[in-house]
Amino acid sequence: MRKILIIDALNMFFRCYARDPSISIQGNPAGGCIGFMKSLQKSIRLTKPDDVVIVWDGGGGSRKRRQINANYKAGRKVVHLPKDMGYDFSLQQEKDNKVWQQARLLEYLDHLPICQFMFEDVEADDVIAAITQSKGVSEDQKIILSNDKDFMQLCDDKTILMRPAKKPWEILNTNRILEDLKIHPKNMALARAMVGDASDNLPGVPGIGFGRVVKFYPFLSRDEEYSAQDLFNATNNLLQEKKSKYLEAVLEHKDTIHENYRIMQLYQPSISYQRRQMINNCLTDRDKHFNLTGLKLMLSEDGFMSLKWEVLEQTMRRIISE
The missing domain is CATH 3.40.50.1010 (5'-nuclease)
Structure with missing residues (x-):
């Protein structure tokens, strides 16, 4: 090769x-x-x-x-x-x-x-x-x-x-990325859209880092592409089970996540x-x-x-x- x-x-x-x-x-x-x-x-x-x-x-x-x-x-x-x-x-x-x-x-x-x-x-x-x-x-x-x-x-x-x-x-x-961050590369841009990127002056969702991304959305580790809407659907389901200011913040910052994803994604x-x-x-x-x-x-x-x-x-x- x-x-x-x-x-x-x-x-x-x-x-x-x-x-x-x-x-x-x-x-x-x-x-x-x-x-x-x-x-x-x-x-x-x-x-x-x-x-x-x-x-x-x-x-x-x-x-x-x-x-x-x-x-x-x-x-x-x-x-x-x-x-x-x-x-x-x-x-x-x-x-x-x-x-x-x-x-x-x-x-x-x-x-x-x-x-x-x-x-x-x-x-x-x-x-x-x-x-x-x-x-x-x-x-x-x-x-x-x-x-x-x-x-x-x-x-x-x-x-x-x-x-x-x-x-x-x-x-x-x-494998190393999955081991370290528990996020599959196919979903990395979506995860980073929530977390934000200070080096590019892109704030994320307040209180959301990779730790909470993994905690709330473990499916992002799968070898399967997920969309922002999949994320929001999962967030609504979690909120029905238990209230969380962090999950509420995700829904309050939908526009930020969409905007960050458009800027960060390199799949297209x-x-x-x-x-x-x-x-x-x-x-x-x-x-x-x-x-x-x-x-x-x-x-x-x-x-x-x-x-x-x-x-x-x-x-x-x-x-x-x-």
Whole structure:
């Protein structure tokens, strides 16, 4: 079985930008860029993939979800350079450096024989969901690399989630999710719609966490898809047996649950048919070019050629040979 490594690019970039103190030979902070390349090599070493797909958020990617909820992702903290680097940058200087690092990283990645996607007005979550559903890789194992818990809903017998924020990196599959949360991936978006997601500024039902979701709705652990209406029907039945302010809150916040579910669900990703075709074509029928000379030239220009890149080079050679 082939293995496809799918990387949530902005998630990885910001993690490296905030932690990696690397400085280019010109004296510019470069941890987001070169840290990404080092993390890419580490993920390749751990997963040994047959292909690599890197997915970026498109410009205005959250626009469709903000049409549902104007406060979606509002108030997110700005990711800053590591404090111990000692740079006294203004906010504008730091923003300029961040843009430079991302642009430089895209140049690095363009030398590799990988798939790379960025669609205007489309979030990476929707593209990654479309990749896992692509007919061209239906029989392949998909490994999603991201700390974003939204991807738990995509886990199945062919798809797993690897979360690098944990040490060692956490690997989540259907069985692990059921063991830890008692919620089946098919019903994860519905459960999270009740709980909410503070990182995306989506409040849930007051007083409802995963513990009470499991207590009140144990059927969500089944390998069967349930709807919000199934949830509300079960809630009414429970209230006939015993009064509960938490169950009453669920019914009082029906609109919140419906709205959160529309934003959170990835079972039907918000992406056009044409873009799905582009994804499938890249995965199955693209020309694979590996510009090793260009890659080494960039590493030399930035002062990072002395780092060991053998695993990255060997894997890229294997990808173009298939």
